Amino acid sequence: MTVVHDNLEPTEAKMSATDVSVFYGDKKAIDSVSIDIPTEYVTAFIGPSGCGKSTFLRTLNRMNDTIPTARVEGMIELDGQDIYRSGMDVVQLRARVGMVFQKPNPFPKSIYDNIAYGPKIHGLAEGKDELDAIVEKSLKRAGLWEEVKDRLQDSGTALSGGQQQRLCIARAIAVDPEVILMDEPCSALDPIATAKIEELIAELNGRYAIVIVTHSMQQAARVSQRTAFFHLGKMVEYGRTSDIFTNPHEKRTQDYITGRYG
Amino acid sequence: MSPAILLLLALGLGLAGWLAARARAWTFRRESANGRLASLPTYHAWYVALWIVLPVLVFVALWGAIAPGLVSQSVLADPAAADLPVFGFERQTILNEARAVATGAAPAVFNPQAAALVEPYRDALSHYNLIGIAVTVLIAFLGGAYAFLRLRPDFAARTKVERIVMSILLGASLVAILTTIGILASLIFETVRFFGMVSPIDFLFGTHWGPDPMANPDNPDPSRYGAVPLFWGTLFIGAIIAMIVAIPLGLMSAIYLTQYANPRLRKWIKPALEILAGVPTVVYGYFAALTIAPAIRDIALKLGVTNPSTESALAAGLVMGVMIIPFVSSMADDSITAVPQAMRDGSLAMGATTSETIRRVLVPAALPGIVAGIMLAISRAIGETMIVVMAASTAANLSANPLDRMTTVTVQIVKMLTGEGSFDHPATLSAFALGFVLFLVTLGLNFIALSVVKRYREAYD
Ligand SMILES: Nc1ncnc2c1ncn2[C@@H]1O[C@H](COP(=O)(O)OP(=O)(O)O)[C@@H](O)[C@H]1O
Ligand SMILES: [Mg+2]
Numbered sequence: 001m002t003v004v005h006d007n008l009e010p011t012e013a014k015m016s017a018t019d020v021s022v023f024y025g026d027k028k029a030i031d032s033v034s035i036d037i038p039t040e041y042v043t044a045f046i047g048p049s050g051c052g053k054s055t056f057l058r059t060l061n062r063m064n065d066t067i068p069t070a071r072v073e074g075m076i077e078l079d080g081q082d083i084y085r086s087g088m089d090v091v092q093l094r095a096r097v098g099m100v101f102q103k104p105n106p107f108p109k110s111i112y113d114n115i116a117y118g119p120k121i122h123g124l125a126e127g128k129d130e131l132d133a134i135v136e137k138s139l140k141r142a143g144l145w146e147e148v149k150d151r152l153q154d155s156g157t158a159l160s161g162g163q164q165q166r167l168c169i170a171r172a173i174a175v176d177p178e179v180i181l182m183d184e185p186c187s188a189l190d191p192i193a194t195a196k197i198e199e200l201i202a203e204l205n206g207r208y209a210i211v212i213v214t215h216s217m218q219q220a221a222r223v224s225q226r227t228a229f230f231h232l233g234k235m236v237e238y239g240r241t242s243d244i245f246t247n248p249h250e251k252r253t254q255d256y257i258t259g260r261y262g
Numbered sequence: 263m264s265p266a267i268l269l270l271l272a273l274g275l276g277l278a279g280w281l282a283a284r285a286r287a288w289t290f291r292r293e294s295a296n297g298r299l300a301s302l303p304t305y306h307a308w309y310v311a312l313w314i315v316l317p318v319l320v321f322v323a324l325w326g327a328i329a330p331g332l333v334s335q336s337v338l339a340d341p342a343a344a345d346l347p348v349f350g351f352e353r354q355t356i357l358n359e360a361r362a363v364a365t366g367a368a369p370a371v372f373n374p375q376a377a378a379l380v381e382p383y384r385d386a387l388s389h390y391n392l393i394g395i396a397v398t399v400l401i402a403f404l405g406g407a408y409a410f411l412r413l414r415p416d417f418a419a420r421t422k423v424e425r426i427v428m429s430i431l432l433g434a435s436l437v438a439i440l441t442t443i444g445i446l447a448s449l450i451f452e453t454v455r456f457f458g459m460v461s462p463i464d465f466l467f468g469t470h471w472g473p474d475p476m477a478n479p480d481n482p483d484p485s486r487y488g489a490v491p492l493f494w495g496t497l498f499i500g501a502i503i504a505m506i507v508a509i510p511l512g513l514m515s516a517i518y519l520t521q522y523a524n525p526r527l528r529k530w531i532k533p534a535l536e537i538l539a540g541v542p543t544v545v546y547g548y549f550a551a552l553t554i555a556p557a558i559r560d561i562a563l564k565l566g567v568t569n570p571s572t573e574s575a576l577a578a579g580l581v582m583g584v585m586i587i588p589f590v591s592s593m594a595d596d597s598i599t600a601v602p603q604a605m606r607d608g609s610l611a612m613g614a615t616t617s618e619t620i621r622r623v624l625v626p627a628a629l630p631g632i633v634a635g636i637m638l639a640i641s642r643a644i645g646e647t648m649i650v651v652m653a654a655s656t657a658a659n660l661s662a663n664p665l666d667r668m669t670t671v672t673v674q675i676v677k678m679l680t681g682e683g684s685f686d687h688p689a690t691l692s693a694f695a696l697g698f699v700l701f702l703v704t705l706g707l708n709f710i711a712l713s714v715v716k717r718y719r720e721a722y723d
Contacts, residue, residue, distance in 0.1 A: 066610055094613035101611075105604035108627045117622070118612045168608070175612065 005239030011038035014209040020074035039209040044220035047230035061097040098172030104164035106156035118175035142170035162193025272318035275402040283310035290415040301420035313409035340382040452694035471658035475683030482688040491658040495668040500643035507583025512590025539588040543648040550581035550653035576664035578654035593635025597628040637711035647672040
């Protein structure tokens with residue numbers, strides 16, 4: 001039922017979802033979605049609000065487990081292994097599949113401790129020097145190093161909104177994930193900060209498999225190469241971003257991108 | 263009895279003014295071109311009623327304070343009072359007796375001298391009663407007339423009433439503040455008197471406490487007024503032993519309730535825990551004295567301690583700790599709950615487990631609130647008396663052994679105030695100095711707690 005464009009280059013799926021449905025209690029929020037997430041391209045999820053983009057994104061690192069009423073059906077694989085199988089270590093999964101939230105949520109700790117948090121709990125660094133190196137590398141990759149290198153001990157919550165969001169990206173990068181999920185990472189930011197994040201996504205592309213949920217079609221067009229359009233819990237259409245925006249096959253996609261609803 | 267009559271009178275007059283003003287406002291309304299007033303008729307009514315009742319209330323309060331003086335003055339001016347004893351105490355007894363008979367509070371007099379004064383008393387009372395009523399009516403009338411004459415169709419009675427209500431509320435809050443200031447002033451006054459007899463140095467740094475209320479008050483022995491054992495006992499029981507119990511238990515229960523308990527269980531346990539705070543401390547005292555203290559003694563015996571006492575700092579401190587748990591847990595619960603969900607999600611999404619998230623993110627983020635709760639709990643614990651009296655004795659003892667008897671500041675305050683010493687004996691006055699120290703410490707703790715909470719709130723807004 002999902003229209004998948006037939007002109008796509010073959011890619012290797014870092015993650016792949018097969019017939020995934022999600023329920024909140026009795027209410028079905030995601031209905032039988034199948035999609036492959038490659039590392040080569042940035043994947044964007046678009047669609048009107050409430051259509052289930054966040055819900056589906058959160059199945060990919062099992063964050064739905066933290067919601068007591070949520071239930072997931074179907075199969076999701078990371079490198080060919082089912083992440084919902086019994087015996088799966090959720091802690092390890094979330095270290096491999098990082099997440100950046102809609103509203104920047106740095107911990108009320110120093111900038112340094114925010115970044116060091118993941119490496120510490122996962123035991124990635126032996127000794128202070130190694131930890132320092134990870135912090136520096138992560139901040140550099142997130143494009144924040146020059147701005148904060150002289151005040152690593154200041155509180156992370158004292159940064160500007162855009163800096164906080166890049167701090168959260170750096171925090172996710174610090175545990176060296178394979179996939180990064182971003183749920184409307186720019187919706188709380190001004191245009192300049194948004195541009196910085198988009199630049200950063202372009203730089204991270206290729207190193208990590210990136211999925212970004214966005215309500216802005218321009219943003220999807222700017223940062224992604226693959227786009228999935230969601231509507232009422234279903235994935236309606238999937239293809240190259242340029243094709244989805246210029247040559248959608250489905251009427252609902254067409255209506256959405258021409259602004260007829262949502 | 264007479265203030266009650268005056269009050270009823272004031273209310274009656276106020277009601278009359280209310281009705282009259284409303285009727286007046288209705289006529290404005292009928293006569294006006296568009297049938298509208300600047301304020302609703304009830305606001306006119308309240309405006310007039312408040313102008314009647316409030317001045318009368320002020321008068322009644324003042325009158326209640328000065329009328330008895332005026333009455334006894336006029337009784338003393340009576341010839342029958344000429345041969346009253348000059349001594350204050352006897353004289354006052356006779357006057358009180360006459361007064362009691364005159365007002366009907368007592369059936370008859372014992373003292374013949376008082377009998378002669380009953381009639382003058384009765385006369386004076388009814389005389390001043392009449393004056394009181396007359397002035398009340400006059401004030402009510404003046405206030406009512408002033409307000410009534412200001413009523414106009416365009417009169418902003420609504421804003422005026424609003425302003426009066428505001429000043430009533432302000433007055434109410436001033437009562438609490440003024441009372442505190444009054445209490446503090448009397449405390450300071452008596453403390454200064456005490457320090458005139460015993461030097462503050464001896465009091466604050468002396469290590470022996472044993473005031474003798476029977477000793478010559480003019481020449482107190484300063485070496486018996488060293489309060490250090492009391493300060494130590496208070497700290498040891500309230501801030502050390504009790505907190506060793508209350509902090510971990512309170513924190514752990516808050517963490518369980520906020521992070522692990524399912525909502526239905528939480529709905530039960532949280533109020534149950536808070537009920538603990540409402541149990542009268544005497545009940546805890548029984549428990550400490552009858553159950554815990556003997557148990558501790560038995561255990562000490564088994565462990566080979568020779569001659570352990572049935573009263574111990576440990577017993578009092580343990581039970582006090584249990585009493586304080588709700589203070590710690592409820593503040594900790596509130597501040598952990600106040601940490602945004604996004605913080606928790608952020609940590610879980612990094613691959614942290616729930617307990618790592620609690621330890622490394624939630625508790626640190628909630629720490630200011632938790633600390634504030636602990637401060638309030640300590641200030642509550644060091645003000646506690648009953649448990650200590652019942653379980654830790656009243657004997658001052660400077661010792662680090664929790665099995666020893668010990669006493670605290672509050673217990674000694676009670677002991678000194680209820681002791682045999684006369685009121686201006688230094689032993690009695692020492693209670694005020696102790697109270698003053700306690701007041702300062704508690705105030706300091708509350709102040710720190712509040713400012714910590716305030717700073718914490720700002721962090722998330
Ligand atoms: N925790 C939850 N409990 C119950 N229903 C939820 C919960 N979260 C989301 N939903 C419902 O699931 C649907 C999809 O929500 P969401 O995934 O947040 O949409 P989107 O991110 O596309 O705006 C909505 O109808 C929403 O009301
Ligand atoms: Mg969403």
